[in-house]
Amino acid sequence: MIRVPRFLLRLLLVAAVLAIWEAAVHLFAVPAFILPPPSNIGIALWRGFASTLYIDHLRITVAETLLGFVFGSILALVLGTLIALSRRVEYFLYPFIVMFQSMPKVALAPLIIVWFGLGLTSKVAQAAVTAFFPLMVNTIVGLRSADEDRVALMRSLDASELQILTMLRVPSAMPFIMAGFEIAMVLSLIGAIVAEFVGAQKGLGVLIMSMTFTMDVAGQFSVLLILSLLGLLLNAVIVEIRKRVLFWDASQKMTEQAPVDAKL
Amino acid sequence: MRRAEGALAASADLIAVNRLSKTYRTRSGAVTALENIDFAIAEGEFVAIVGPSGCGKSTLLKILAGLTPASQGAARLSGTPIVGPRRDIGVVFQSPVLFPWRTVLSNALLPVDVQRLGRPQLNAAAMDLLALVGLKGFERRYPWELSGGMQQRVAMVRALIHNPAILLMDEPFGALDAMTREQMNLELQRIWLERRKTALFITHSIAEAVFLADRVLVMTPRPGRIMDDVRVELARPRALEVMNTPVFGGYVQRIRARFQATGGLDS
Numbered sequence: 415m416i417r418v419p420r421f422l423l424r425l426l427l428v429a430a431v432l433a434i435w436e437a438a439v440h441l442f443a444v445p446a447f448i449l450p451p452p453s454n455i456g457i458a459l460w461r462g463f464a465s466t467l468y469i470d471h472l473r474i475t476v477a478e479t480l481l482g483f484v485f486g487s488i489l490a491l492v493l494g495t496l497i498a499l500s501r502r503v504e505y506f507l508y509p510f511i512v513m514f515q516s517m518p519k520v521a522l523a524p525l526i527i528v529w530f531g532l533g534l535t536s537k538v539a540q541a542a543v544t545a546f547f548p549l550m551v552n553t554i555v556g557l558r559s560a561d562e563d564r565v566a567l568m569r570s571l572d573a574s575e576l577q578i579l580t581m582l583r584v585p586s587a588m589p590f591i592m593a594g595f596e597i598a599m600v601l602s603l604i605g606a607i608v609a610e611f612v613g614a615q616k617g618l619g620v621l622i623m624s625m626t627f628t629m630d631v632a633g634q635f636s637v638l639l640i641l642s643l644l645g646l647l648l649n650a651v652i653v654e655i656r657k658r659v660l661f662w663d664a665s666q667k668m669t670e671q672a673p674v675d676a677k678l
Numbered sequence: 679m680r681r682a683e684g685a686l687a688a689s690a691d692l693i694a695v696n697r698l699s700k701t702y703r704t705r706s707g708a709v710t711a712l713e714n715i716d717f718a719i720a721e722g723e724f725v726a727i728v729g730p731s732g733c734g735k736s737t738l739l740k741i742l743a744g745l746t747p748a749s750q751g752a753a754r755l756s757g758t759p760i761v762g763p764r765r766d767i768g769v770v771f772q773s774p775v776l777f778p779w780r781t782v783l784s785n786a787l788l789p790v791d792v793q794r795l796g797r798p799q800l801n802a803a804a805m806d807l808l809a810l811v812g813l814k815g816f817e818r819r820y821p822w823e824l825s826g827g828m829q830q831r832v833a834m835v836r837a838l839i840h841n842p843a844i845l846l847m848d849e850p851f852g853a854l855d856a857m858t859r860e861q862m863n864l865e866l867q868r869i870w871l872e873r874r875k876t877a878l879f880i881t882h883s884i885a886e887a888v889f890l891a892d893r894v895l896v897m898t899p900r901p902g903r904i905m906d907d908v909r910v911e912l913a914r915p916r917a918l919e920v921m922n923t924p925v926f927g928g929y930v931q932r933i934r935a936r937f938q939a940t941g942g943l944d945s
Contacts, residue, residue: 561775563771563773563775564775564777566745566771566775567769567771567775568792569745569763570743570744570745570763570767570769571763571765571788571789571792571793572762572763572764572765572792572793573763573792577792581777581788581791581792582777585777585779588779662778662779662820662822663778
């Protein structure tokens with residue numbers, strides 16, 4: 415028997431699905447506005463990029479997503495730190511947090527458009543609001559996760575609370591915060607697209623809406639493909655940063671007997 | 679007991695603990711962890727405290743490290759009462775408590791960073807101490823790359839780097855296997871002979887206490903009290919073989935007998 419590499423099998427499977435899809439659409443004469451064949455989607459993609467139409471919209475959506483991510487993250491880190499450090503802040507913010515937590519953030523989109531207009535600001539605001547919550551929760555949990563023995567060690571060295579925060583609690587929180595960044599990036603893209611649906615002049619969400627009106631379903635599929643690739647790329651960036659920041663996290667268990675063995 | 683001249687002697691001692699008690703409030707009432715603890719440690723002395731699990735010996739160490747206040751009485755270091763964490767104390771805990779994001783060298787320099795003593799001045803000292811404990815060449819490694827025994831040596835260097843007046847150790851080798859533990863006892867003796875740092879070593883192993891210490895304080899089960907103060911007259915450096923001698927056995931037997939009299943020996 416010939417051993418085929420697994421990734422080749424995977425590629426073959428994708429190709430087979432596309433081929434069956436293509437054949438089925440032609441065989442059963444499915445109307446293009448219900449389900450376009452993959453070839454049409456490919457053509458739409460090529461045309462979109464050839465005319466710079468997609469690039470123009472893509473650029474806007476990426477800008478909204480990244481700005482939303484940045485502002486949402488800053489808000490989440492600041493609020494999360496305040497809450498983690500002060501039970502009093504937590505106590506008084508708690509009702510707001512609970513109310514905000516249970517509300518689907520995308521439902522705020524129409525209101526945010528009214529407040530911030532049809533331009534970039536409203537999209538950034540929506541992306542930030544959508545992204546911020548899980549990161550804030552992770553920041554709180556992370557900052558409170560510092561090992562008690564390590565805190566005792568810092569105290570025995572006569573460390574100030576600020577030193578315990580910067581030298582111990584923040585590094586201890588990094589695994590949680592990086593996981594929060596990953597979620598925040600995904601949510602930021604969702605927030606930007608939803609806000610574009612509700613009201614915008616440019617962006618991939620706008621493009622999808624306009625294609626709905628012209629029944630350009632192949633076009634819509636091509637934009638969805640771009641969005642999924644964009645999501646993949648943004649996630650890859652965070653994962654890469656995470657790997658570099660958390661180089662030490664791979665073997666968390668400090669007390670275990672480990673690789674390098676000296677004489678004793 | 680034997681400290682009739684307590685007040686006078688205390689002024690000459692590095693550590694003086696006077697009628698120290700610790701009571702915890704729990705839901706089922708007050709629990710007395712330590713009761714009327716009285717002892718002193720002279721400069722350069724190696725003292726071990728041996729006692730069964732739960733006799734409050736770790737609580738005693740926490741009080742001396744300034745991590746927990748005493749309920750009554752006081753502990754003094756160099757004449758001043760210990761009321762909070764102090765920079766002239768070095769502590770080694772039961773687990774190494776290293777920071778995984780810091781290298782071995784950087785972990786050893788943690789007190790230097792916290793107390794802003796200046797890395798340039800103490801970098802060489804840290805390298806020397808790491809070499810002394812046999813970790814030369816491991817300075818740039820991370821803790822998770824080290825064995826448990828090696829990690830505990832890093833913790834020891836960290837406890838010594840800011841040149842504290844006293845080294846407090848809370849069952850530092852309790853988590854290690856028996857073989858590594860014996861080796862670490864030898865290493866600790868070697869380091870101590872080299873630096874002559876005043877040391878207080880807490881353990882529940884009678885043999886370990888006798889092997890390492892100049893004096894062994896024997897604690898009763900809860901509430902913890904000092905019931906004996908045994909001076910170990912064994913020449914240094916002590917080899918592991920000393921454990922097979924009748925004199926060593928005599929010390930162990932004397933301490934064990936004290937425990938058996940109180941019915942508090944747990945192993």
